[in-house]
Amino acid sequence: MHQYLLRRILQGVPVILIVSLLLFIIINMAPGDPLARLEDPSISREDLERRYAAMGLDDPLMVRYASWLGDFVRGDFGFSMDSTRQPVANLIRARIMPTVYLTIGAMILSFIISIPIGILSATKQYSVFDYAATLFAFLGVSIPSFFFGLILLYVFALQLDLMPTGGFQDPIAAAPTFWTHLHHAVLPIVALGYARAASLTRYMRSSMLEVIKEDYVRTARAKGVKERIVVYKHALRNALIPVITILGLQVPLLFSGAVIIEEVFSWPGIGRLSVRAVFQRNYTVMMATGVIFAILVFVGNLIADMLYVVVDPRIKYD
Amino acid sequence: MAEVKNRQKIDKEIESPWQVAWRHFKKNKLGMAGLIVLIIIALMAIFAPQLSPNSPFSTNILQANQPPGGDFPLGTDRVGRCILSRMLHGARVSILVGLISMSISVFIGTTLGLIAGYFGGLTDTLISRLIDIVRSVPFLIMAIIIASIWGPGLYRLMVLIGVLSWTGVARLVRGEVLALREREFIHASRASGANDSRIMFKHLLPNTFAPIIVNATLAVAAAILSEAALSFLGLGIQPPMPSWGNMLNEARNLVILESRPWFWMPPGFMIIITVLSINFMGDGLRDALDPKLTR
Numbered sequence: 001m002h003q004y005l006l007r008r009i010l011q012g013v014p015v016i017l018i019v020s021l022l023l024f025i026i027i028n029m030a031p032g033d034p035l036a037r038l039e040d041p042s043i044s045r046e047d048l049e050r051r052y053a054a055m056g057l058d059d060p061l062m063v064r065y066a067s068w069l070g071d072f073v074r075g076d077f078g079f080s081m082d083s084t085r086q087p088v089a090n091l092i093r094a095r096i097m098p099t100v101y102l103t104i105g106a107m108i109l110s111f112i113i114s115i116p117i118g119i120l121s122a123t124k125q126y127s128v129f130d131y132a133a134t135l136f137a138f139l140g141v142s143i144p145s146f147f148f149g150l151i152l153l154y155v156f157a158l159q160l161d162l163m164p165t166g167g168f169q170d171p172i173a174a175a176p177t178f179w180t181h182l183h184h185a186v187l188p189i190v191a192l193g194y195a196r197a198a199s200l201t202r203y204m205r206s207s208m209l210e211v212i213k214e215d216y217v218r219t220a221r222a223k224g225v226k227e228r229i230v231v232y233k234h235a236l237r238n239a240l241i242p243v244i245t246i247l248g249l250q251v252p253l254l255f256s257g258a259v260i261i262e263e264v265f266s267w268p269g270i271g272r273l274s275v276r277a278v279f280q281r282n283y284t285v286m287m288a289t290g291v292i293f294a295i296l297v298f299v300g301n302l303i304a305d306m307l308y309v310v311v312d313p314r315i316k317y318d
Numbered sequence: 319m320a321e322v323k324n325r326q327k328i329d330k331e332i333e334s335p336w337q338v339a340w341r342h343f344k345k346n347k348l349g350m351a352g353l354i355v356l357i358i359i360a361l362m363a364i365f366a367p368q369l370s371p372n373s374p375f376s377t378n379i380l381q382a383n384q385p386p387g388g389d390f391p392l393g394t395d396r397v398g399r400c401i402l403s404r405m406l407h408g409a410r411v412s413i414l415v416g417l418i419s420m421s422i423s424v425f426i427g428t429t430l431g432l433i434a435g436y437f438g439g440l441t442d443t444l445i446s447r448l449i450d451i452v453r454s455v456p457f458l459i460m461a462i463i464i465a466s467i468w469g470p471g472l473y474r475l476m477v478l479i480g481v482l483s484w485t486g487v488a489r490l491v492r493g494e495v496l497a498l499r500e501r502e503f504i505h506a507s508r509a510s511g512a513n514d515s516r517i518m519f520k521h522l523l524p525n526t527f528a529p530i531i532v533n534a535t536l537a538v539a540a541a542i543l544s545e546a547a548l549s550f551l552g553l554g555i556q557p558p559m560p561s562w563g564n565m566l567n568e569a570r571n572l573v574i575l576e577s578r579p580w581f582w583m584p585p586g587f588m589i590i591i592t593v594l595s596i597n598f599m600g601d602g603l604r605d606a607l608d609p610k611l612t613r
Contacts, residue, residue: 018451023463030467138601142539142594144546147586150569158576165572256456260547264570274459275551278466286463293459 008305012298019294020072020287024065027283038081072291078284088288092270096292098168099269102262103254105185106193113197115240118204122212122239123231133201140198145257149191149264156187163187166266188265192257196250203246208239241312244304251300255293339528342606349602352595359592363409372400374407374560386580393580395568404560405584411561412542412589415476419541422480424534427487428523434488435495436518442492449485457482458547465553475554479544487533494526528607535600539593546589562589 077088121133259271277285378398392401434445548554549563562585569582
């Protein structure tokens with residue numbers, strides 16, 4: 001297991017390095033003179049160029065990339081290129097937890113919804129429930145998550161006034177507790193989780209349908225095991241295996257969705273940070289958030305692989 | 319003479335694979351419903367100029383923010399443009415982006431998947447790593463960064479979505495080709511002197527058409543959703559050109575979200591109906607084109 005983990009990390013590191021290099025090249029293709037606006041407008045052209053040279057901006061691209069990378073691995077992501085000039089690392093540190101909270105919440109919600117619906121759909125194939133579940137699943141993959149978020153906002157926050165319209169906590173609340181966070185998180189988690197729940201429901205249903213036809217399930221029934229135990233003990237564990245493998249593929253989709261859901265619900269995560277950065281042409285923040293997202297996808301995939309071992313004892317990584 | 323007639327009769331009775339697929343597709347109610355709705359939406363998009371009650375571009379401040387009714391069946395937007403006319407013209411943009419982005423991604427994905435699966439070895443490793451790299455950054459993050467550097471625009475958006483969404487098709491085609499490569503008919507054609515490109519395009523590619531078609535259908539739906547997301551954020555189609563996504567952009571303002579639902583509900587529901595129909599059709603095609611299913 002440890003060896004397998006080590007191997008996966010050794011495979012993942014070059015991928016993240018190449019992603020960061022590609023991002024660096026793309027961002028360096030940006031037109032204009034992004035640094036000039038950070039300087040005093042009265043500075044002369046010669047002085048500006050002297051400062052660029054001192055900062056190493058005249059160096060070849062690869063030299064600049066190497067210096068960026070050296071700083072990045074030491075935790076120095078540079079300074080935000082807006083008026084605040086905060087260290088980017090601080091911005092990301094403050095905003096990574098809300099994003100992780102949102103995505104893990106959506107993941108858990110999608111599991112809670114999709115597994116029972118998938119099981120019931122499969123055991124009652126072609127029933128009214130099965131058709132309703134199919135419709136629920138198709139709708140979930142067809143509705144843009146941000147539009148679903150807007151509808152939730154419109155109904156539950158603006159018309160019924162049950163939920164806050166956005167943010168991570170009440171601005172006036174003295175001490176945010178778990179419950180105030182959850183109150184703010186419900187709508188964004190539902191908006192983000194629905195699409196994932198919908199596609200997991202489809203996988204769960206078809207996986208369960210396949211497992212139920214297996215010989216060992218018929219054997220269990222034949223020897224008189226109760227139907228409930230056949231379904232939930234014998235069949236479910238095996239039906240979950242392919243669903244867990246899908247989990248790894250869902251990770252990038254989950255983060256993609258988080259970017260836009262954070263924007264809809266003013267959620268202070270790194271998705272919203274990167275959207276802001278794009279509009280402000282804040283290149284250091286764009287660069288750092290892009291790479292952080294690649295690392296998050298990698299970690300998410302790794303966790304999905306670990307879960308795979310937990311549900312399927314036949315798999316041993318050595 | 320009688321033999322020839324018999325021959326023709328048999329030919330008439332043998333269905334082509336496409337006829338078989340169509341016969342099965344017709345039986346799928348949801349798939350057929352999806353197809354019919356899509357035809358209606360396509361007609362609406364094609365005849366948008368004829369169907370629109372007003373110009374989608376002409377502004378009139380005196381008639382701004384009108385609720386549905388009168389000359390404007392779905393009301394007017396902030397500058398007095400007819401929402402219905404914009405929605406009909408927006409269908410053209412959204413569907414066009416969907417189709418062209420899909421063509422780009424399917425072209426790249428099929429080509430790279432075919433090459434990776436057929437040649438194997440180092441080529442396969444390189445292409446597979448490239449797929450890993452593209453998949454390791456969430457689509458929307460990469461898309462907004464590139465869109466901000468490239469600048470917005472209809473054609474750039476199509477290329478952007480296409481270039482970032484080919485990995486699914488590539489993996490699919492690669493897998494199919496890996497499975498087909500060692501089959502007897504491929505060995506036979508190689509033994510009879512066919513070169514690589516003939517084997518790839520005449521023998522392998524046609525055998526992967528069924529899953530590619532299903533994937534391409536679903537890719538149109540995904541591209542329409544991508545356009546909507548990027549335009550919603552303000553990095554896709556730019557006004558005054560209407561698209562369903564940029565009409566939804568208005569709803570980012572809480573006042574508009576609350577008090578003028580006619581601004582954002584119509585394009586949103588059009589996206590749902592269109593994407594839902596495409597997904598139903600894709601699912602029907604998957605069943606109809608799957609030779610492994612017993613019938």
